[in-house]
Amino acid sequence: MTSFAIIGHLAHTDGAFTLNDLPGSGGRMDILCRCVNASLFLSHDMRRDVDCYLVLCGEPAPPKTVRFSGNAVRSLSPDERSAGALIKKALDIPTGSEFREAAPGVSVRKGGLPQLMTEHVFAVLDERGTDIRTAGIIPDAFLLSDHLNFTDDEELQTKQCPRYSVGPPCIHADHTITIVHNELDRRRCGWK
């Protein structure tokens, strides 16, 4: 099982955003939608052994965490609107401290990074880390930020985490996920 968690620092935490303007009205929700795509999609197939966590920190009810479970998700297409519609649906239901399913394979709960970090041993993906190609053993849970840097608080919380880079230069979160998958796929299949 591989997990990706992406922090959406401005990502809205209720369903009152429009699918016609995911970047603006959603608080750069488009980035998180592309991360869902990069985490879960293969050509004509889905990565069933992957969970993707979106940690939403924007107004009006932060933080919330939306989980896409590759082994259970059903009505997800690769386009941004499709992931956006499922996130919107998840944010429209009442939330507690436990994950509650809003659609097959899509769940939501209150809480953000601190809670997630009690459940996974994350490696942080950022440009200052060790080259992932040269890493001996690669972990199975990865934490990324959206278009903004980690906050001081998040830096403090993740201070002990190993850090990996996928290579130069600094790229988008979803592109980073794609490259991590490539490295994991290659190792799994015995490619160089």
Place this chain on the structure above:
Amino acid sequence: MTSFAIIGHLAHTDGAFTLNDLPGSGGRMDILCRCVNASLFLSHDMRRDVDCYLVLCGEPAPPKTVRFSGNAVRSLSPDERSAGALIKKALDIPTGSEFREAAPGVSVRKGGLPQLMTEHVFAVLDERGTDIRTAGIIPDAFLLSDHLNFTDDEELQTKQCPRYSVGPPCIHADHTITIVHNELDRRRCGWK
């Protein structure tokens, strides 16, 4: 200069599609929009040395080629709708056999793969190719298909092209572009 060309077998060739349904009304235009993103975007920056060609083969006026030039494109954001809006704008202007600019860095012309192949020496990206990591010299122009296989005609036209694979398993075109960029970036910067 690096070039990517993606064949959109069903992609519409006039502007009469809606940005609210890029997959359906646009003939899987969402795939091409994500390929534009993967070709051109860095974190908070643009790859100015990259051109991305979209070869549109759908109704009603195929084929047309839309070119996004990294060195000149201005009003492009990473979300699918943004690329979609520029493609739509390009498809709304009259076309001839020469590229005509529809917006800064976005041009369109009539014609498809045969014409493009007289201008670039393409390598084909597909899963049967040589592992790109082990390739001695990597070319600077890459041809990919969308969610459909190359047609028999396209296979014939590209029979002499070298073929590269980015690794197992079979993945989306935009993910493939991201991995090719990673390999090129690493070589350029002296990473392993």
